[in-house]
Amino acid sequence: MLDSVKIQRRQSEIRQSLAELVGKEAPSEDETRSMEDMDKEYRANEVRYRAALVAEDEERREAKDDLETRSDREWSELMGQFEMRQVALALDEGRALDGQTAEIVTELRERGGYRGVPVPWEALEQRAGETIASGTPDPMQTRPIIDRLFPQSVAARMGGQMINIPQGEVEYPVVTSSVTASWQATETGNVADPSAYATTDKPLAPDHTLGIQMKLTRKTLKQSGQALEQAVRRDMNGAMSQEMDRVAFLGSGSSGEPDGVIAGASGYGITETAVDAAASWSAFRAAVTRFMLANAAGSPSAVRLLIRPEVWDAMDDAYIDTGTGLTEWDRLVKNIPAGNIAMSPNALAAPTGDPAESSALLTTNVGGVPPFFVATWGAVDLIRDPYSDAQSGGLRLTALATMDVTVARGVQLEVLTGVQ
Template sequence: MLESVKIQRRQSEIRQSLAELVGKEKPSDDETRKMGEFDVEYRSNETRYRAALISEDTERRDAKGELETRSDKDYADLIGKFEMRQIALALDEGRQLDGPTAEIVQELRSHGGYRGMPIPWQALEKRAGETIASGVPDPKVTAPIIDRIFADSAAVRMGASMINIDHGLLEYPVTTSAVAAAWQTSETGSVGGPTAYATTDKPLAPNNTLGITMKVTRKALKQTGDALEQAVRRDMNGAMAVAMDKAVFLGAGASGEPAGVFVGSYGITSTAVNAAASWAAFRAAVTRFIVANAAAGPGSVNLLIRPEIYDFMDDTLIDMTAVSEWDRLTKNIPLSNVVMSSNALAAPTGGPPTASKALLTTTVGGVPPIFVGTWGAIDLIRDPYSDAASGGLRLTALATMDVTVSRPAQLEILTGVANAEAGS
């Protein structure tokens, strides 16, 4: 118990005792002496109470960071001990869950309904120290956020914010108005008329469900725990990361897929390059960002291109120099901001020469250009019939997600970016 609380309780007892003594018309000498002792103790306690508050306030400030993040750290530690093999064996042979795995599953079930076993998204993080055959597991402690799961995905590297939602619809109000200031034109004149401050809600709805199917053979189930642990996590992580990354950019908005950045009706500016890829083409797009106050400079812009564009630009030298178009690009846009993907962008078409699209994004005022919502946890369901003859285990993992764009001004699409000179 805090010292200040102890002193407060003692002060309350003294006041109560004094109230009883003061109420007597003719207190005895003993009672008069007690009143004097209580008075001295009360005044002494007041000084001690102030000193205790000062001391405890310093301790609170020192421990503030730890107190604010303790729950997140505890949950991250718990996730680090989550065992995928327990889930697989529970579905295969009815084994009872125990330890942190059972605690996490129970917590997830309390927040939503699942037909099978719920798996937290953070559990898909690949952990260091796990091997296929033998070796001591050394689970990596992961932060309790979704971004860490697919940290190398094109969506995250392009500035997308991965948001986990318990249930229901989530909307993000994003400022879309351009509130303007105006000077007073004369001494008695008025300043500019009022400009409405407007926001637009960017909804994320649980309308799109992604499913993957895994087959775990009887041999794999009987192998050491580390092998099964790594195999299930690796396969689920890889399959979901590829499918979700593609949906963020190329989702058809039909047949169960969310509407991706290139397909959805988000009002994103699309500029036709219709020429060979060059720094000049990308520089013009960066300049438009800067003019629109969406970026402070090329260093705050992310660029998504096809690998073929990199190959062409790196092979194209500026006349009379040893500097390539790629060198010029990475001199202005940091290499860490350039994302090359054959999954997030459609293959080059047309031609000759063939051409593809490119995407530029930027984060403004801490607002990401893209929101990717995931609902609850991954629902892992057992199919007891398909592989019954071989003694295998077939699992179906279901995940619900959606995509939306925050402000169209934070994105720009370039079309007709050719990976060769015309006529070549």
């Protein structure tokens, strides 16, 4: 118990005792001395109480911070105990879920409807300390599965914000009104009339579902053992990350895909500028200047750049001064930090034409608002299908995820085309 609380309780007891003694018309000498002692103790406790509040102020702040972060920390720890192995056994053998995995699945089912077993997004993360079975005794020993190569995600590196929506749609109101300032021209003159405060809603809707299907043969199920669970999780994670990263920038807006930031630039109100020249710092500098003139960026270091690896290759080989070895790439990273530059063959279309031309994307974060949002709904829905491959004893697993992409303010992004 805190000292301040103990002192408060003692003060309450003293006041109660004093009230009983003060009510007597002729208190005895012992009662009078008792009142004097309690009065001294009461005054001393007031000083101790103020000192205790000062000493406990820091403890209260620490406790407040702990309460604010405790729920997120407990949820993260709970997700760390989710076992994909139990999901695989439940789908394959009908085994009942137990422990933390059963608790998580039950909570996810209460939040939304799933045909199969809901798998939280956190369960797809590659966790530190995980091991893979070295194989099972067999005439042929199967070693750990070597994964496919997937491109690294660039959506987060370009400032995009990943948000998870339990259900329904989400809208972000963006101010579109133009308020101008004016001066009073004369002593009795008026300033400009007020302008309406107008906003435009940028919706995120669960209209786009991404599906991944995995076919597991009977031999794989019998031979790989626990290594299969790890491999399926990693492969699902990589395939989903690759496709979500691609459509975030190159989504066509048709055939079930959301509108990507680059492919749907005109619909989002994003400026598209044709460079039609060799990649150089001057071409990117002009775009950065436009950002700064639009109050979207305060300096080149606030800008993020997405390019193809071929553009880096061309710029690093374009020498400005052969004597010093200075290249166009050196000039670029001198102004835009290397940590703000992302190179991806997945988020940008391959170069075409002669000379080969590609696109580039510039983004910036303004007032804490990310340049674009990538939303996911609920959890990954993992569905078991034992019938399609029943003749061969195989099993099909389908993972479904719903997502959408939107841009809050087009002025925070710019697409450069014709970068040679």
